[in-house]
Amino acid sequence: MDGTPLVEMRDMSISFGGIHAVDDASCALYPGEVVGLLGHNGAGKSTLIKILSGAYRRDAGTIVVDGTEAHIHNPRDAKAYGIETIYQTLALADNVDAAANLFLGRELLTSLGTLDDVAMEAATREVMGRLNPNFQRFKEPVRALSGGQRQSVAIARAIHFNARILIMDEPTAALGPQETQQVADLIKQLKAEGIGIFLISHDIHDVFDLADRVYVMKNGKMVGDARTSDVTKDEVLGMIILGKCPPGATPGPGAIREA
Amino acid sequence: MAQSTTLPAGRVGGRGPIRGFLDATELDTRMLGMVAALLLIWLGFSIASGGVFLTPRNLWNLSVQTASIAVMSTGMVLVIVTRNIDLSVGSVLGFVGMVMGVTQAEILPQFLGYDHGATWVVALLVGVVVGGLIGALHGYIIAYLGVPAFIVTLGGLLAWRGAAWWVTSGRTVAPMDTNFELIGGGTDGSIGATASWIIGAVLCAAVVFALVRARRQRVRYGFPLRPLWAEVFLGTVACAVIGGAIWVFNSYPWPVRIAERYAEANNLPIPEGGLFIAHGLAIPVLVALAVGMVMTFLANRTRFGRYVYAIGGNPEAAELAGVNTKWVKMQVFILMGMLVAIAAAISTARLNAATNAQGTLDELYTIAAAVIGGTSLAGGVGTIAGAMLGALVMQSLQSGMVLMGVDSPLQNIVVGIVLVLAVWADTVYRSRIK
Numbered sequence: 001m002d003g004t005p006l007v008e009m010r011d012m013s014i015s016f017g018g019i020h021a022v023d024d025a026s027c028a029l030y031p032g033e034v035v036g037l038l039g040h041n042g043a044g045k046s047t048l049i050k051i052l053s054g055a056y057r058r059d060a061g062t063i064v065v066d067g068t069e070a071h072i073h074n075p076r077d078a079k080a081y082g083i084e085t086i087y088q089t090l091a092l093a094d095n096v097d098a099a100a101n102l103f104l105g106r107e108l109l110t111s112l113g114t115l116d117d118v119a120m121e122a123a124t125r126e127v128m129g130r131l132n133p134n135f136q137r138f139k140e141p142v143r144a145l146s147g148g149q150r151q152s153v154a155i156a157r158a159i160h161f162n163a164r165i166l167i168m169d170e171p172t173a174a175l176g177p178q179e180t181q182q183v184a185d186l187i188k189q190l191k192a193e194g195i196g197i198f199l200i201s202h203d204i205h206d207v208f209d210l211a212d213r214v215y216v217m218k219n220g221k222m223v224g225d226a227r228t229s230d231v232t233k234d235e236v237l238g239m240i241i242l243g244k245c246p247p248g249a250t251p252g253p254g255a256i257r258e259a
Numbered sequence: 260m261a262q263s264t265t266l267p268a269g270r271v272g273g274r275g276p277i278r279g280f281l282d283a284t285e286l287d288t289r290m291l292g293m294v295a296a297l298l299l300i301w302l303g304f305s306i307a308s309g310g311v312f313l314t315p316r317n318l319w320n321l322s323v324q325t326a327s328i329a330v331m332s333t334g335m336v337l338v339i340v341t342r343n344i345d346l347s348v349g350s351v352l353g354f355v356g357m358v359m360g361v362t363q364a365e366i367l368p369q370f371l372g373y374d375h376g377a378t379w380v381v382a383l384l385v386g387v388v389v390g391g392l393i394g395a396l397h398g399y400i401i402a403y404l405g406v407p408a409f410i411v412t413l414g415g416l417l418a419w420r421g422a423a424w425w426v427t428s429g430r431t432v433a434p435m436d437t438n439f440e441l442i443g444g445g446t447d448g449s450i451g452a453t454a455s456w457i458i459g460a461v462l463c464a465a466v467v468f469a470l471v472r473a474r475r476q477r478v479r480y481g482f483p484l485r486p487l488w489a490e491v492f493l494g495t496v497a498c499a500v501i502g503g504a505i506w507v508f509n510s511y512p513w514p515v516r517i518a519e520r521y522a523e524a525n526n527l528p529i530p531e532g533g534l535f536i537a538h539g540l541a542i543p544v545l546v547a548l549a550v551g552m553v554m555t556f557l558a559n560r561t562r563f564g565r566y567v568y569a570i571g572g573n574p575e576a577a578e579l580a581g582v583n584t585k586w587v588k589m590q591v592f593i594l595m596g597m598l599v600a601i602a603a604a605i606s607t608a609r610l611n612a613a614t615n616a617q618g619t620l621d622e623l624y625t626i627a628a629a630v631i632g633g634t635s636l637a638g639g640v641g642t643i644a645g646a647m648l649g650a651l652v653m654q655s656l657q658s659g660m661v662l663m664g665v666d667s668p669l670q671n672i673v674v675g676i677v678l679v680l681a682v683w684a685d686t687v688y689r690s691r692i693k
Contacts, residue, residue, distance in 0.1 A: 053579070055578075055579055074581070075578065075579050075580065075581045076581040076583075079581055085579070087579065089575075090576075091573065091575060091576035091579045091580070092573065092576055093568070093569040093570075093572035093573045093576050093577060093639075094572050094573060094639070095568060095569075095571065095572035095573075095639035095640055096565075096568055096569060096572060100565060100568075100569065101569075104565070104569055104576070104577065104580040104581075104582065105577075105580040105581035105582050106581070107562050107565060109562070113561075114556075114560040114561060115559075115560050115561060115562065115564075115565060118476045118477065118479075118480055118482070119480075121480070121482065122480045122482075125482075141572075157580075
């Protein structure tokens with residue numbers, strides 16, 4: 001890839017109680033690129049990405065955004081760099097409505113400094129109209145919504161604030177086939193707008209068609225990365241299960257060296 | 260905009276007139292249930308007491324007795340909404356009341372002399388600052404040091420009761436400053452008929468203004484609207500309730516002796532059949548109403564309130580959304596401490612003394628008021644108005660039983676049973692509605 005990466009994570013490490021959840025892992029994301037992050041459950045994908053989104057604090061490593069070192073210590077810092085995340089758990093406050101969730105932490109205020117609920121509802125209606133035209137339940141707490149509707153609220157929150165780097169952790173895990181297709185279309189559209197997307201999944205079929213490149217993690221280590229055009233699904237499966245790097249991939253520190 | 264002037268026909272039609280009415284007015288059925296329960300309690304006591312319960316005099320007393328707990332319950336809602344609890348409010352009330360008592364009765368007279376006009380302001384300010392600091396201490400330990408609120412405030416329950424004793428080594432401080440005393444109500448601590456009507460009119464105007472403004476905003480953005488008749492209905496009912504309450508308070512005259520003395524002092528002729536001077540709204544009730552409005556504003560219209568509810572719904576989500584959850588939790592406890600100070604002012608002023616046993620068991624009544632008022636101990640759910648109504652329900656029960664001459668142990672049994680029944684009914688209601 002040419003040019004400066006949108007974001008680069010170098011030699012990231014984090015451990016919880018002696019367990020190296022992420023061990024010396026590096027990865028990069030370029031503008032307009034969709035990068036899949038693959039691995040078994042517990043391989044360290046979500047943990048690595050939660051460091052980038054500010055949810056976890058790393059033990060070691062450097063985050064570089066647009067070629068300069070970024071200081072990310074909490075979710076607010078990450079958002080300031082244009083890094084938005086759709087968490088696997090969706091991270092919605094179930095007891096408040098869609099607008100309150102969409103603007104949580106970034107509420108629109110009136111000139112008097114009070115919440116501008118009407119303006120927030122209007123913006124929510126607009127963005128939800130694009131994502132999920134059938135959505136009408138703006139007054140109800142998100143607890144009352146279906147899985148797909150909740151997912152659209154989480155996605156709306158991530159894309160409404162002009163994200164440059166989007167992290168999607170298992171974005172289609174709770175969705176039916178039709179909604180999954182909608183998310184795929186959305187990813188293509190965002191990619192065309194020059195947004196860089198990290199797509200995390202434990203299922204390679206989910207990401208293989210959408211991703212330009214994939215990184216594979218195993219036991220907290222980076223097995224390697226490959227352009228999806230240079231490798232087959234079976235080869236990537238080999239990376240996930242065995243940690244074996246095929247010829248088309250660039251091996252990382254976690255790859256098994258064949259004697 | 261034709262289709263947006265009424266609710267979609269499918270929602271109103273086919274579900275019966277009651278459902279349609281509730282949908283159109285967007286009234287909270289829980290709240291309606293509570294109002295119904297309150298009216299039932301009032302009616303029951305009224306019949307059982309031969310009409311004594313629903314007299315202006317008793318209702319006026321009821322409003323004054325409710326004020327202190329109602330003030331604290333507004334803060335307790337936010338504490339419980341953020342999935343915490345505050346068991347210390349009764350003891351903190353005792354301590355802050357003591358501090359305010361000593362400030363006005365023993366410290367300030369040395370500098371200002373007795374009954375100086377500024378004494379009550381200074382005493383109240385000292386109380387609010389001390390209350391806020393105590394809340395800040397609790398909040399810091401809970402939010403930043405990670406000790407569960409139950410433990411921190413259980414410690415506070417013991418510690419501040421001890422501290423209240425220590426302020427004067429157990430001696431009762433009395434009397435209070437004459438201006439400070441007005442915060443507690445009484446004949447002088449009421450604002451009279453004219454001022455009460457003016458406040459009632461202002462409140463009515465505010466309700467109408469809020470309804471009109473909300474509707475205009477929704478029209479501007481082309482959102483679905485309530486039917487016009489529903490808006491008119493809501494405004495009319497609200498104004499009728501406000502007017503009715505003022506009328507009741509204005510129907511309670513000053514005691515004959517006090518009225519006569521007042522007439523003598525002001526050279527007023529005493530008419531045939533005695534002089535009628537109305538109490539009107541009591542100052543503690545005004546304080547509680549003002550607190551309720553400010554707290555409702557904080558809870559519904561500000562970022563702080565939004566964060567409080569979001570934290571209650573999903574603490575992790577709030578944190579990931581960039582909310583400084585620890586600071587918000589600490590602020591909630593600071594607010595709680597300040598409200599306890601206001602409640603302490605009301606209760607010491609009403610008693611005209613500060614004692615080290617003041618506020619004993621108030622934490623339980625406050626929590627009960629919030630819970631009866633629909634605050635969920637699981638967090639995330641609860642309203643200020645509900646909690647204040649809950650306080651009124653609790654106080655109605657107690658004062659009704661006192662009126663009926665029910666033995667005090669039996670009173671506690673009844674209140675305990677009602678608390679459990681109320682929460683059970685609420686649980687059933689919530690599981691039905693989903």
